[in-house]
Amino acid sequence: xxxxxxxxxxxxxxxxxxxxxxxxxxxxxxxxxxxxxxxxxxxxxxxxxxxxxxxxxxxxxxxxxxxxxxxxxxxxxxxxxxxxxxxxxxxxxxxxxxxxxxxxxxxxxxxxxxxxxxxxxxxxxxxxxxxxxxxxxxxxxxxx
Numbered sequence: 001x002x003x004x005x006x007x008x009x010x011x012x013x014x015x016x017x018x019x020x021x022x023x024x025x026x027x028x029x030x031x032x033x034x035x036x037x038x039x040x041x042x043x044x045x046x047x048x049x050x051x052x053x054x055x056x057x058x059x060x061x062x063x064x065x066x067x068x069x070x071x072x073x074x075x076x077x078x079x080x081x082x083x084x085x086x087x088x089x090x091x092x093x094x095x096x097x098x099x100x101x102x103x104x105x106x107x108x109x110x111x112x113x114x115x116x117x118x119x120x121x122x123x124x125x126x127x128x129x130x131x132x133x134x135x136x137x138x139x140x141x142x143x144x
Contacts, residue, residue, distance in 0.1 A: 044089060047074045048081035048111070049096040049123065058094060058123075078102035078110060085114045097124040097135070105134050112139025 045062070049055050055074050062070045073088065075081035078099050085093075093115065097107050111120055119141040124131075132143040 042069045042071060043091045044071045045073070045092050045094060046081060046084055046088075046090045047072060047094045048078060048099065048107075049074065049094065050076045050099050051096070054096070054123070076100070078107055082110065082114050085111070085118075090115070090118055093118055093120045095120055095122050095140075097122060097126065097131070105131065105138055108135045108138045108140050 047055060047058055049058070059072060062072065073084055073090070075084055076099075078101050081093075081095075084090075093111060095107060095111055097104055099107060102110065108120065108122060116139065120139055122132075122135045122140045122143045124143075135143050
């Protein structure tokens, strides 16, 4: 694994894959990664998270999954994340609710408004069932 440099906008791009690290992961002669003979799909994931420790943990878990290849982009605040959503296409969004420039359900609402057709998974250390239900009501697909 390698550290990707952060740009002036406060976000990173990186390729994550699990090619050849397990018995099922191989690389096809065409250069496409496969698992059990089937091509792996590239998933573009936006992580809006201000904690470098959490970003590294997410990056590691996605790398170890072996179910898909991931192109991971990170934003350290909501503003940078919304800018990325305006400029790029993503398959999923992982969203922290405690960001420097936004907190709580408002973060989820803003991301859902900017990308209503992209699944949002809310990540937070707050153990609040009411907040979890509220995020689901405001566009999140899941709450972890």
